[in-house]
Amino acid sequence: MEKLDIANSDHEVGDTKTDLAEAAKINYLTKHNAVFMETDGHMLTVNVNGEVYPAVYLHCSFPHTDKRIFISVRTGENKEIGMIKSLDDFPSEIVSLLEEHINLRYFAPEITKINKISEEFGYSYWDTETSSGSCYFTVRMGRGNVTAVTANKVLITDVDGNRFIIQDLSALTDKEYRMVEMCMT
Secondary structure: OOOOHHHHHHHHHHHHHHHHHHHHHHOOOOOOOOEEEEOOOOOEEEOOOEEEEEEEEEEEOOOEEEEEEEEEEEEOOOOEEEEEOOOOOOOOHHHHHHHHHHHOOOOOOOEEEEEEEEEOOOOEEEEEEOOEEEEEEEEEOOOOOOEOOOOOOOOOOOOOOOOEEEOHHHOOOOHHHHHHHHOOO
C-alpha cells in the first residue's frame, strides 16, 4: 500500500491557487499608462509603461451589445496585454483610432434582404442584399454558423470566416424568416 504525501499535495494546491490569482489580475490600460498609435501600414501599436507592442488587436468582450467597454488588447499570439474598461476614458483622437480598429475587426454587413437560400451537401448558399451591396456566400450547416445572438439578432459566419448580421428577424418577410430558421442551429 502506497503512502500519500499530503504535505506535498497541499503545496501543489497552494501553488495552483497562486497561479490562478496571478492569472486573474487584469492590467487595465488607461490614458495614463498606455499610448496607442497607428503605423504607416495601419497596424495598431501600443506603448504600455515603456514597453512597446508593435502589433496589437482589439477584442470586445461584448461585441454584439457594447463595443465601447471591456476591450481586451492582445498581441498577434493572442497574449493579453491589458484591458480597456471604457473608450470614454481616452482622448477623442485615440477613441477614433480604437473605434476604427474595432470596426475593422468586427465588420459585418447587415443583411437587408434574402433573395434565396439553397442547401446541398451540408452547405447553404445565400443570395442576399446587404448594407454593402449584393452578396452571395456559402455557409457550412451546423457548427453554430447561423446563431441567434439576441432574441432578434442573428450572426452568420460563412466558410471564409466573413460575418453577416441580420439585425432584426422580425423585419424579415415570412418567407425570408423560414429560410433563415431552417439554417439556425
